[in-house]
Amino acid sequence: MSESESSCQRIDGLATSKALYAEYKERVAELKEKHGQAPALAVILVGERKDSQTYVRMKTKACNEVGVEPVEHTLPEDVSEAKLMEVVAELNADPKVNGILVQLPLPKHIDADKVVQSISPLKDVDGLTEANAGNLFRLGMKGRFIPCTALGCMLLLKRYNVPLEGKHAVVIGRSMLVGKPVSLLLQSENATVTMCHSRTKDLPSVVQQADIVIAAIGKANFVQGDWLKPGAVVIDVGINAVDDSTKKAGFRLVGDVEYASAVKVASAATPVPGGVGPMTVACLIGNTINAFELAHKN
């Protein structure tokens, strides 16, 4: 490790998520004692996609780790949209279920957005419904259920005491799940935010001005170290597979930022894997606990 590299702080999403799980475990234990039941997260998996199965497994494992009850619903690949909507409606009505997650993508014959929008906003722990988008638009970090990856980025910045007020944040990517919500959240924390995307001209010069860079475009090693302002903080949301014959799997995971060159310039950066990824799952669990508290408030 070179001298310059060692001066870049590693923003450790894995360690941060573990700290969150420890807090969640305590909160769940308290809630269980108070209300006689644990928060429950329903996870709906349609079909047998290997990647989706892996994600569902990670999520149920995280539930188990903190004492949240996972309620798995596995439906066949050819399930009808109507049947799937019915399952969501039943879970919406079930007072024992606090969070509902539909693992995406869904098979092509199903209108995924229609299904997702039918989730009760009070159980939409992924923050995907229009109602919760509007809530975030209005309330920022005080929003009801903030999309997990966007929230994960914010919690990393907060846990690492990265100042936001008056800082210039550049967000690359404008997805519903990350770019757009994280832009509004950074703004609600008093950062000046520039929202960039595929049509942005001369992106390197825009990034050059950023105190904080959030990269969420899904392009391997796209943002180069020499684009960064010295001392910038980099949050890399990308998880991209690139060919690597030295690995057993034949590939390795890299972010949207070229890590090796970035750490020579940045003051702090998230690695991939081990950065935002683990935070996303942790935030899902956090949102589920919040949903339980919301349901038991009255």
Added chain:
Amino acid sequence: MSESESSCQRIDGLATSKALYAEYKERVAELKEKHGQAPALAVILVGERKDSQTYVRMKTKACNEVGVEPVEHTLPEDVSEAKLMEVVAELNADPKVNGILVQLPLPKHIDADKVVQSISPLKDVDGLTEANAGNLFRLGMKGRFIPCTALGCMLLLKRYNVPLEGKHAVVIGRSMLVGKPVSLLLQSENATVTMCHSRTKDLPSVVQQADIVIAAIGKANFVQGDWLKPGAVVIDVGINAVDDSTKKAGFRLVGDVEYASAVKVASAATPVPGGVGPMTVACLIGNTINAFELAHKN
């Protein structure tokens, strides 16, 4: 008028709103013929504030101009929140009412946000409900009811053929009514957008980079001409009263941008008054017609 000033195009909101009214008038006539009734806009005025009365009068006048039926509800200053909510609920349920507008501000004993959020999202022609904010977040310019002032800014840019794709827009102000929605709308039209506000550092140097400046902060003559990049397009949302002993009223209205210095640098700019102001009322009428069409779609 100096040579440099004359090269700045006046973005005429009054003329543009008149053109819109002419289009609306035709649409309303067609809708009336097709459905046997005209779109109706309910306007609720609480108390006797002179400014609110003026605004309501402007809105009902605009309705009358295009054939939209204004339904005025005037309630006493001391009306209870419950009674006001009841009026909104009745209008929500009334199939003859297409748009509902609660003139703000409301007296202090009433929770204005609670009242506004109780408006049906399908009749919320001001675009103030959480549901419609979420809809705009997701759909951008295709959103159901875009807040009228934000929409007015966008329509001026469109009607004056200001290119947005790949351009850098700087939005000053982050209100729910203008700054936030207009930022998302400009992004949805492929502009790179920087969202600035009171905590932004070195605002002049940020504005210096803008191809398009939207000023919506409510500070008289705040943005100076020498902040602008030569050729920038300026949309001034501010309407501020400043003392002026030469006027009968003792004041005159100015924008958030110092117009005299701005027109020496900008390629196009909205005047105040006669810029965004008239567009706001026109967009309210447009939204009401859209609400009527929405209600009659099925």
